Amino acid sequence: xxxxxxxxxxxxxxxxxxxxxxxxxxxxxxxxxxxxxxxxxxxxxxxxxxxxxxxxxxxxxxxxxxxxxxxxxxxxxxxxxxxxxxxxxxxxxxxxxxxxxxxxxxxxxxxxxxxxxxxxxxxxxxxxxxxxxxxxxxxxxxxxxxxxxxxxxxxxxxxxxxxxxxxxxxxxxxxxxxxxxxxxxxxxxxxxxxxxxxxxxxxxxxxxxxxxxxxxxxxxxxxxxxxxxxxxxxxxxxxxxxxxxxxxxxxxxxxxxxxxxxxxxxxxxxxxxxxxxxxxxxxxxxxxxxxxxxxxxxxxxxxxxxxxxxxxxxxxxxxxxxxxxxxxxxxxxxxxxxxxxx
Amino acid sequence: xxxxxxxxxxxxxxxxxxxxxxxxxxxxxxxxxxxxxxxxxxxxxxxxxxxxxxxxxxxxxxxxxxxxxxxxxxxxxxxxxxxxxxxxxxxxxxxxxxxxxxxxxxxxxxxxxxxxxxxxxxxxxxxxxxxxxxxxxxxxxxxxxxxxxxxxxxxxxxxxxxxxxxxxxxxxxxxxxxxxxxxxxxxxxxxxxxxxxxxxxxxxxxxxxxxxxxxxxxxxxxxxxxxxxxxxxxxxxxxxxxxxxxxxxxxxxxxxxxxxxxxxxxxxxxxxxxxxxxxxxxxxxxxxxxxxxxxxxxxxxxxxxxxxxxxxxxxxxxxxxxxxxxxxxxxxxxxxxxxxxx
Numbered sequence: 001x002x003x004x005x006x007x008x009x010x011x012x013x014x015x016x017x018x019x020x021x022x023x024x025x026x027x028x029x030x031x032x033x034x035x036x037x038x039x040x041x042x043x044x045x046x047x048x049x050x051x052x053x054x055x056x057x058x059x060x061x062x063x064x065x066x067x068x069x070x071x072x073x074x075x076x077x078x079x080x081x082x083x084x085x086x087x088x089x090x091x092x093x094x095x096x097x098x099x100x101x102x103x104x105x106x107x108x109x110x111x112x113x114x115x116x117x118x119x120x121x122x123x124x125x126x127x128x129x130x131x132x133x134x135x136x137x138x139x140x141x142x143x144x145x146x147x148x149x150x151x152x153x154x155x156x157x158x159x160x161x162x163x164x165x166x167x168x169x170x171x172x173x174x175x176x177x178x179x180x181x182x183x184x185x186x187x188x189x190x191x192x193x194x195x196x197x198x199x200x201x202x203x204x205x206x207x208x209x210x211x212x213x214x215x216x217x218x219x220x221x222x223x224x225x226x227x228x229x230x231x232x233x234x235x236x237x238x239x240x241x242x243x244x245x246x247x248x249x250x251x252x253x254x255x256x257x258x259x260x261x262x263x264x265x266x267x268x269x270x271x272x273x274x275x276x277x278x279x280x281x282x283x284x285x286x287x288x289x290x291x292x293x294x295x296x297x298x299x300x301x302x303x304x305x306x307x308x309x310x311x312x313x314x315x316x317x318x319x320x321x322x323x324x325x326x327x328x329x330x331x332x333x334x335x336x337x338x339x340x341x342x
Numbered sequence: 343x344x345x346x347x348x349x350x351x352x353x354x355x356x357x358x359x360x361x362x363x364x365x366x367x368x369x370x371x372x373x374x375x376x377x378x379x380x381x382x383x384x385x386x387x388x389x390x391x392x393x394x395x396x397x398x399x400x401x402x403x404x405x406x407x408x409x410x411x412x413x414x415x416x417x418x419x420x421x422x423x424x425x426x427x428x429x430x431x432x433x434x435x436x437x438x439x440x441x442x443x444x445x446x447x448x449x450x451x452x453x454x455x456x457x458x459x460x461x462x463x464x465x466x467x468x469x470x471x472x473x474x475x476x477x478x479x480x481x482x483x484x485x486x487x488x489x490x491x492x493x494x495x496x497x498x499x500x501x502x503x504x505x506x507x508x509x510x511x512x513x514x515x516x517x518x519x520x521x522x523x524x525x526x527x528x529x530x531x532x533x534x535x536x537x538x539x540x541x542x543x544x545x546x547x548x549x550x551x552x553x554x555x556x557x558x559x560x561x562x563x564x565x566x567x568x569x570x571x572x573x574x575x576x577x578x579x580x581x582x583x584x585x586x587x588x589x590x591x592x593x594x595x596x597x598x599x600x601x602x603x604x605x606x607x608x609x610x611x612x613x614x615x616x617x618x619x620x621x622x623x624x625x626x627x628x629x630x631x632x633x634x635x636x637x638x639x640x641x642x643x644x645x646x647x648x649x650x651x652x653x654x655x656x657x658x659x660x661x662x663x664x665x666x667x668x669x670x671x672x673x674x675x676x677x678x679x680x681x682x683x684x
Contacts, residue, residue, distance in 0.1 A: 004664075005575055005576040006576055007574070007575075007576040008547065008551050008574070008575055008576065009531075009532050009535040009536065009539075009547055009548075010528075010531050010532065010535060011531075012576065012578075012663065013576070013663075013664050014576045014577065014578050014664060014665045014666075014667055015664055015665065015666045015667065016577075016667050016670050016671075017666055017667070017668055018668060018669070018670055018673070019668075079658070079666045098539075099547065099550060099551055099554060099575070100554075100575050155662075157658055157661050157662050159656070159657025159658055159661050160657060161656045161657045165654075166654075166656060166657070167654040167655070167656025167657070168656075176657070176658070178658055180662075180664070184661075184662035184663055184664050185662075185663050185664075186352075186661070186662055186663040187662065189351075189352050189353075190351050190352065193351040193352060194351065197351075197440075205350060205351055205441065206351075208441060209350050209441055212441060212442075232349070232350070233347055233349075233350055233441070233442050234347040234348055234349040234350065234354065234355070234356045235356065235358075236354075236356050284656055284657035284660055284661070285657065286657050286660060286661035287661075288661065305660075305661070307657075307660055312507075312508075312509040313509070313655070314501070314503045314508060314509025314510075314626055315501025315502060315503045315508070315509070315518070315626035315627065315628050315649075316421070316499055316501055316518070316520055318626055318628060318647075318649055319499050319501050319526075319528070319626070319628035319629075319630065319647070320497075320499050320522075320526035320527075320528055320529065321354065321355075321526055321527050321528040322346075322355050322356060322357055322522070322526050322527075323356045323357065324356075324357045324359055324421045325356055325357065325358050325359070326359055326360060326361075327360070328358050328360055329358075331360070
């Protein structure tokens with residue numbers, strides 16, 4: 001049984017998921033990375049994976065057979081308990097002294113296979129394929145948001161790990177989705193900061209940020225009519241990027257189709273730039289969207305974080321939470337802008 | 343010039359340190375790890391390093407020559423500006439809209455070479471050598487605490503990276519010390535939680551924690567009269583450990599010599615256990631001690647965190663702050679306890 005536990009002092013939760021445990025000696029060497037020829041995510045290997053939850057399919061093709069463009073399956077090694085709850089029974093159980101708080105980690109853990117071809121870099125997808133991936137994110141978010149109360153879900157984290165240094169053990173391009181019975185601290189902190197900023201100024205800080213960044217241009221990689229791709233002012237990682245809507249949009253799943261197409265093209269170009277500046281590139285792509293069922297959720301403003309993994313977080317970073325970044329975002333943006341895309 | 347920047351929303355600071363920057367192509371491959379035969383930290387290679395700040399030396403030996411047991415030098419590639427300030431001029435400069443806060447990153451960055459021999463694992467040091475290392479930590483902390491107001495220092499983070507996966511680029515056993523002009527959020531959060539716990543209960547949460555863990559024994563790796571070595575209830579990493587004094591001690595640098603000897607022996611045994619369970623082991627060792635000059639600092643309770651780096655933080659962890667740990671601390675403690683030490 002996976003379990004959520006809170007740190008005895010900090011508002012920091014961990015997922016203890018022994019089902020994912022390997023024997024200690026299996027940690028000794030680098031994890032096996034499944035590549036072409038041994039890839040369970042390629043078209044034709046559907047029998048190697050759990051049954052699909054959702055797929056974009058050619059007319060007439062069969063479930064869990066060939067003929068798909070994007071395929072969503074449950075994760076074979078889930079980090080959470082996949083039992084569907086009929087009632088939201090999940091709640092933290094504080095002990096009298098508060099030192100050992102825990103909650104049952106019931107939720108959802110899915111894999112989104114982004115192409116039937118053995119694509120390994122996000123920049124290799126076309127704009128239309130990238131838009132289709134974002135559309136599938138939206139479809140799963142809409143379904144899970146609708147079922148959130150029944151299933152006890154409070155937040156869904158969608159992310160993509162590309163490259164071994166970024167934690168990918170299957171190189172075939174895929175995203176993951178983990179639904180949780182609590183709002184993670186990072187998301188809660190962002191929402192709280194936004195709510196406070198709004199209370200003080202009457203404006204959304206992300207809207208302000210997008211406007212200020214586009215106006216200065218110093219950290220802009222590329223901007224379109226509706227979106228800005230920026231190297232954040234306080235980037236933790238070299239060549240870190242953030243894609244954010246210039247107008248206010250709380251829920252990613254509410255974004256209109258033409259917005260999604262515009263965001264997808266900008267995201268794909270951004271990742272293609274990154275893959276040219278840092279070759280080979282390893283990076284995490286993280287979607288932050290409004291949590292479920294909170295009255296202040298409309299104050300959220302969805303955005304995508306791109307975290308290249310060129311330098312390792314070490315003792316200083318884990319000890320303080322302060323990252324050392326040897327590449328200023330101004331320099332990173334200039335280098336990324338300078339890439340000539342085909 | 344290194345610069346501290348605050349995230350536009352979160353209370354999260356980064357150190358932008360371009361002096362540490364390499365050209366982008368230098369990120370492409372794994373960093374060069376300097377090993378025996380090419381090691382600037384071995385006895386006899388003193389000329390390859392900056393002049394020592396402090397050393398434990400044999401009587402009659404010369405500064406920056408042979409004949410030392412532990413040697414402290416400035417870091418050749420500092421993450422902070424090493425200018426000594428005559429006045430604490432460092433302050434954050436919030437902009438009207440608060441989106442782009444920054445502070446000059448003036449501070450201290452030193453390397454503590456822990457042995458003249460080419461030792462690569464902390465478990466290879468003797469108890470006496472480990473105690474001497476902790477004594478040198480104390481000496482530097484005392485000096486920097488005394489100079490804190492003059493130099494504008496608010497916190498000193500001491501840490502040790504062992505193994506490539508933990509971020510070490512020189513395998514010769516060494517610690518680092520970074521002094522900062524602000525209290526990092528993680529430390530400030532711990533101090534705030536402790537202050538609140540004390541206000542509610544009249545007790546220190548770390549004292550309570552040590553007592554509860556020793557009483558239950560489930561997560562104890564080893565306990566002595568004055569110290570507990572425990573796998574934390576909400577461990578982020580497999581085989582994570584925490585060493586904490588069972589009695590209240592705010593400042594590590596105030597710990598008595600016999601306490602330090604007891605802590606050192608327990609720490610060394612704990613790391614030797616870890617090096618046996620996870621071979622080869624990569625880990626970060628992090629000392630948390632009270633920040634400088636805060637009235638509530640006596641509510642802090644120093645402790646050492648040991649973070650093994652067997653699994654990579656990936657998109658989910660960076661996106662949510664929630665770590666997935668496949669080894670429960672109860673199982674980790676049982677495996678670590680079972681190791682037969684020589």
